Amino acid sequence: MPAPDDVYKHDVDFTTLALQYPDFAKKLKSNRQLDFSDPESVRQLTKTLLHRDFDIAIDLPEDRLCPPVPNRFNYILFIQRLLDCTSPDFRDGYNPDRQVIGLDVGTGASAIYPLLACQQRPKWLFLATEIDDKSRMYAEKNIATNMLQSRIRLLSTDITGAELIPSKQLERFDRIDILTTNPPFYESQESMLESSRSKSRPANSSCTGAPVEMITPGGEVSFVSRLIDESTLSTNRTRIQWFSAMLGKLSSVGFVVETLRQKRCTNFAVTEFIQGQKTRRWCVAWSWFGFRPSSAVARSVGSGVEKKFLPPPTDIEFDVHADMATLEIRTGEEIGKLDVLWKYVPARRAGMLMSKGGDVWSRKARRRRVHQDHEMADRDDDHEKDEKDEEQEPALVARITLSAAVVVDSRVAGSAKTNVHIRHLQGQDSVLFESFCGWLKRKIS
Numbered sequence: 001m002p003a004p005d006d007v008y009k010h011d012v013d014f015t016t017l018a019l020q021y022p023d024f025a026k027k028l029k030s031n032r033q034l035d036f037s038d039p040e041s042v043r044q045l046t047k048t049l050l051h052r053d054f055d056i057a058i059d060l061p062e063d064r065l066c067p068p069v070p071n072r073f074n075y076i077l078f079i080q081r082l083l084d085c086t087s088p089d090f091r092d093g094y095n096p097d098r099q100v101i102g103l104d105v106g107t108g109a110s111a112i113y114p115l116l117a118c119q120q121r122p123k124w125l126f127l128a129t130e131i132d133d134k135s136r137m138y139a140e141k142n143i144a145t146n147m148l149q150s151r152i153r154l155l156s157t158d159i160t161g162a163e164l165i166p167s168k169q170l171e172r173f174d175r176i177d178i179l180t181t182n183p184p185f186y187e188s189q190e191s192m193l194e195s196s197r198s199k200s201r202p203a204n205s206s207c208t209g210a211p212v213e214m215i216t217p218g219g220e221v222s223f224v225s226r227l228i229d230e231s232t233l234s235t236n237r238t239r240i241q242w243f244s245a246m247l248g249k250l251s252s253v254g255f256v257v258e259t260l261r262q263k264r265c266t267n268f269a270v271t272e273f274i275q276g277q278k279t280r281r282w283c284v285a286w287s288w289f290g291f292r293p294s295s296a297v298a299r300s301v302g303s304g305v306e307k308k309f310l311p312p313p314t315d316i317e318f319d320v321h322a323d324m325a326t327l328e329i330r331t332g333e334e335i336g337k338l339d340v341l342w343k344y345v346p347a348r349r350a351g352m353l354m355s356k357g358g359d360v361w362s363r364k365a366r367r368r369r370v371h372q373d374h375e376m377a378d379r380d381d382d383h384e385k386d387e388k389d390e391e392q393e394p395a396l397v398a399r400i401t402l403s404a405a406v407v408v409d410s411r412v413a414g415s416a417k418t419n420v421h422i423r424h425l426q427g428q429d430s431v432l433f434e435s436f437c438g439w440l441k442r443k444i445s
Contacts, residue, residue, distance in 0.1 A: 002120045003053045008070040008276030024048040058142045064109040070276025076116045086291035104128040105181040109138035114152045129157040165230045176240040183223035184216040221255045237288040244285035257309040269298035290393045290426045312430035316437045319405045323416040334443040350401040358395035361439045397426035
């Protein structure tokens with residue numbers, strides 16, 4: 001049974017855990033606390049939490065990273081929410097029948113991301129890469145121990161690490177829903193030592209990571225920049241819906257977002273991992289598809305990340321001084337005048353709008369349409385019939401939901417108010433979405 005999302009909302013009770021697991025109890029100090037400077041104590045904590053909370057059994061080598069479970073679980077929760085709100089069928093929420101295929105780049109000795117993901121979601125499958133022989137051997141063993149060989153597969157990949165995404169290996173799959181990676185933080189042995197020396201207090205836990213896990217030329221920013229470059233290749237951008245990377249430094253968030261903007265990526269998400277965290281971590285995800293995550297998922301950060309590095313809101317709402325029935329009619333009449341697809345379901349008080357051609361509501365759009373109609377009349381119709389354009393994503397898909405707004409004093413005549421919530425579901429242009437929201441607000445207010 002999947003663990004609850006808030007399983008690490010509160011600190012782990014070591015005393016209770018020790019009563020359940022004798023091997024863990026041996027590692028507790030006399031004050032019933034854990035010595036986080038002792039690598040074996042940290043490994044035992046990880047093994048115990050994975051077994052108690054997820055029914056996962058793993059073996060970890062002494063000279064490889066020992067993953068903190070709350071941190072890794074936070075990443076899994078984020079990609080669950082990300083995929084749940086960017087489903088091609090526009091369903092907001094978990095669909096237990098949806099099969100998801102993930103790709104974990106650099107899965108490590110624990111293979112913890114694929115293991116956690118597959119334990120939490122029965123329909124999920126995962127592919128994984130690992131260039132370190134020892135880590136790969138342990139990952140295969142841990143996958144087999146948990147009898148997940150049919151759902152988690154290690155791919156052969158470039159052992160030099162020159163290619164992060166195994167594009168050739170992915171050709172047999174129609175799509176990959178999510179790519180995850182937890183890149184090395186440091187650019188050199190010296191920078192890793194300097195980071196340790198600069199901390200005002202000791203690290204929360206011992207670090208047993210091998211250089212291949214901790215160090216990469218240019219550090220995590222360089223690693224993710226390479227990943228972004230590879231994501232732009234046509235074979236990857238059309239096959240992988242979401243790319244994502246965990247970041248260990250707040251400063252890296254801005255660099256990654258600016259790199260995405262330079263590549264003209266308009267669809268991305270930024271989040272901060274908090275639950276059960278002593279050390280802060282962040283994650284940036286991006287997509288070349290047009291399915292847009294909700295604001296709650298795409299902009300889920302604390303006060304540390306500057307607003308300029310966040311994506312535009314995908315949820316806009318406002319109140320209108322009108323009762324529900326009146327506003328339903330008014331909204332339908334105004335949208336009905338547009339060259340869009342529109343379906344409203346009264347029982348749900350919600351409607352779906354699709355504009356294939358973009359802006360069809362502004363004055364500028366109407367003038368442009370008249371001009372285009374004149375041009376079309378002068379063209380050779382037979383020539384146009386011979387040409388078949390590739391099917392493109394619609395310029396805008398949005399959901400409009402109506403609900404009763406809170407009224408301060410219902411005794412005042414004409415005080416009825418209705419809340420209008422508009423959710424950007426698909427489309428590469430956030431300005432287009434904002435333009436539509438502004439137009440609708442003016443028309444129905």
